[in-house]
Structure formats: C-alpha cells, structure tokens
Amino acid sequence: MSKLDRLDIKQLRIFQALIREKNASKAASQLGLTQQAVSEQLKKLRDVFDDRLFLRKTSGFIPTPFAEQLSLDIDKLLNDFQALLSPKVFDPKTVSGTYVIAATDYAQQVVLPSVIARLRLESPNLKIIVRDFELDKLHDLMESGKVNLAIAFPDYIPNSYPILTLFEEHHVCVTSLNSSISKLSPSLAEIADYPSIIASPSRPNFKGSIDDWFKSFGLSRNVVVSAPCFSIVPMYLEVTDSIAFLPSRAITELNLIEIELEESPDPFDVIAAWHPRYNEDALQKWVVSNLLP
Template sequence: MSKLDRLDIKQLRVFQALIREENASKAAHQLGLTQQAVSEHLKKLRDVFDDRLFVRKTNGFVPTPFAQTLSVGVDKLLVDFNSLIATTSFEPSTVKGTFVIAATDYAQQVVLPKLIAKLRRESPYLKVIVRDFEIDKLHDWMESGKVNLAIAFPDYIPDSYPVVRLFKESHVCVASSHAAITQSQPTLAEVASYPTIIASPSRPNFKGSIDTWFAQFGLKRNVVISAPCFSIVPMYLNTTDSIAFLPSRAINSLDLVEIPLTETPESFDVIAAWHPRYNEDPLQKWVVSLLDVE
C-alpha cells in the first residue's frame, strides 16, 4: 500500500489542529473527537511521514522542523479541498471550525467588536480565537496556519500579503480633565516637554510612532511611562498629570480632554491582511467581506 493510500483528510485535519493548538486535548475539542482518536491519527501520520512530527513538552506538543515545513503544504491542501467542496455553495450558518484572528490592542477595541457580533449572528457554529498581535511572530503564524487574519497597521504586515484598507485613523493628544495642560493653549514645544505616556506593545521601550513627527520640528518628547497596550493608557492618564497621543477612535467613549495642536500628526491606515494561500478560501473571503470598510 502506498503512503497516499494510507493518508486521509481527517488525519490532515488532526495534523492542522495540532499545529495550531500544540495540545492534543485542545485539538480533540476543536475537531469534536476524543483525545484517543487524535492520538491514533497522529500515530498513523508519524508512520506515513516517517517523522515524530510532534515532541511532548510539559503542557502539550512542539512541532518538529519537518512538521513546521509540512504544515504549509497541508494547510494549502485543506484550503483547496474546502474550495472544491464549496464551489457550488457556501452557507455561513452551517460552517464549523475555528477561525483565528491576530489583532493589535487597538483593533481589538475598535474593529473586532462589530466583526465578532456579525460572526456570532451569522455563523453560530464557527469558533473564533482572538490572539494578541506579535509582529515578530506574525509571519510564522501565517505560514503555519495558526492565524487566518491579521488586523493591524501597514508597517506591521509583510508586503507579500493581500490586504484590505479598513479606514484612516489619526492620533490626537489627550489628557485627563485635571491635567494642568488643559488650562492653557500649549505650543508644540510645551507639548513635547510635558510628561508623556506611550503604548509600546511590540517592544517595551520609550520610543513611539510620534517621535519621528516631533523630530521634524526639532523636538524630542518627554516620555516618562511606557505601557504594553493602548487600553491601559487612559487609566494612567487619570491618575497622573500627563498626556498621551492615542488613536481618535479608541477614545470616543472615554472621559479625556483633547489638547488642541497647531500641527497634527499624519493620518495612517488600519488594514486587514491574510496569507496569499487563503485568497480563494470561501470562509476567508466571507469573513473579510464582513469587515467595515470606509
């Protein structure tokens, strides 16, 4: 019997789930199988490919280098199978499976609430995983099929990925109502020298995306606090006499005061991106179609 004759789609789906979850019980839950069934499929896969594929660790599995390479082809193959089956019809209300979204802290606040509401309403059997956006890991996640969709800013996304622009956004300077700076009309130099809080989700440091803009005016910001995400910055503003530059849509419902500036930072795009192999995947195309585009 040839290796191809010993391989079936269910085994490939188990392999894909193990790559994503790195845990047999989680993979079993995702596929609606028992853990024993997953183990049996894995045993057959190891025999077919003559590789361990996954090595045990304390709380799950780690894919071998061969498995990581194999996952790219397996993922593409399953996407092609799904496309073949869904050629005649695609019905969101009956779709089962897991869809993984990597999103920045900002996108989780501003973009995902509406998208997830639509997914729950129109595709009740689809399970959604939202994971924090990590720029250094995104490509590996996309290549291995661990992430289906990324929502972030253009600078964070590889140039080879298909993207759709959702809307333009801009930073505004804000402070709490008790901050001394709200009682005056500060110059740009005074704003730069004021104690500033930044969000630095990718790498913990005191550098922010607005630094380059201030440098055009020969100014350097007085950054005193670096937070790991945008959502926590307003809380720090309310307990300190400081300012922050935050995306305008992220502060709509917050009790913050906007500081008027004589010059304003350039606007930027918010985008959604995915791996090219998902271009023809019906589920991928449908989820992207649900995104609000302006």
C-alpha cells in the same frame, strides 16, 4: 516516468504538514503515519523537486527558500482538490469550527465589537477566538494556520500578505481635565517637553510611533511611562499630570480633553491581513467581506 507521475496527493499533504510543524515526528502524528513513512516520502519529494526542501536543526526542520515558495502553490492545489469534494455554495449558517483573529489592543476596542456582532448573527455555529497581536510571532502563527486574520497597522504586517484597508485613523494629543496643561495652548516644543505616556504593545520601551514625527521638527519627547496597551493609558492620565497621543477612535466617551496642536501627526491606516494561502478559502472570503460596514 515523468516527475508528475511520481507525485501524489498524499505526498503533498505530508509536505504541507512538514511546513506547518517543522518536525517529522509531529507531522507523522498529525497524519496518522509513522515517522519512517514521512521520511521516505520526503526523500521522494526531494528527488522530484531537486531540492533538499527541509534542513535539519536541533528541534526539527527548517524549510528552504524554495520550499517556502512551493508551499503556497501546494496549498492552492490541495484547496482546489478539496473544493472538488465540497459544496459549491458557501452558507455561513452551516459553518462550524473555530476562527482565530489576532488583533492589537486598539483593534479589539474599536474594530472587533461590530465585526463579531455581524459574524455571530450570520454564522451562529462558528466559534471565534480573539488573541493579542504578537508582532514577533505573527508570520509563524499565520503560516501554521493558528491565526486566520490579523487586524493591526501596516507597519506590523509582512509585505507579501494580502490586506484590506478598513479606515484611516489619526493621533490626537489628550490629557485629563485636571492636568496643568489642559487649559493652555502650548507650542509643539512645549508639548514635546511635557511628561508623556505611550502605549507600546509590541515591545516594551519608551519609543512610540509619534517620535519620528517630533524628530521632523527637531524635537524629542519626554516619555515618562510606557504602558502595554492603549486602554490603560486614559487611567494613567487621570492620576498623573501628563499627556498622551492616542488614536482618535479610541478616546470617544472618555473623560479626556484634546489639546489643539499647531501641527498634526500624519494619518495612518488600520488594516486587516491574512496569509496568501487562504486567498481562495470560502470562509476567509466571507469573514473579510464582513469587515467593512
């Protein structure tokens, strides 16, 4: 009997559930099977692919590198099988269910309002969850299907993920109208020495994305406050004699003044990304097509 004859769709679905849950009991519960049945099918899969596929750990399983790569191919196969039973024409008006977007604080302010407006208009039965971007958990959340789309900056996204560049952005130096530096024309060295507020949404610390740029001039910033999100920084600027570097699109219509600099920080991209296994998913393709104006 060939290896292909020893495989069936049920085994592939069990493999997919183990990849998601990394626990035989949870996978069995999800599929309506016994844990023993899952273990038996896993044994057959190991024999077919000549790989252990999953290694035991205290709280469940961890996939081998071969299994992680295999999961992408199996997901594509299962999606292709599902496509045989699904309508060939995708109509967003008939779509229901839930779609989850993980977005940075900046993206929630600048990108998502117009995107959600378009999605709600064209797909009124689709429920949308927007959750905070969790850098350390992103891969696990997207691999397990708990997050469908991420909107962030390129440095936050695994290199293997497909991306769509939404637009180019740049930082500007801002302060409140009442600050002692608002009416001056400071040098870059004076800017570096001035008390500064940063937004550090992924990891609480006093290091921001502008620090490397200052270092290229032999300068180090005087960071005195670290905030968890961009949206709160303007409020802190109003009550402190300080400055901040914020993305230009995040400060429109705020009571802040931009400080002209002799040099400008490098621009950066704002991107959307998703797990490779959803490349051919019709809903995913439709959502991504609505990200650009």
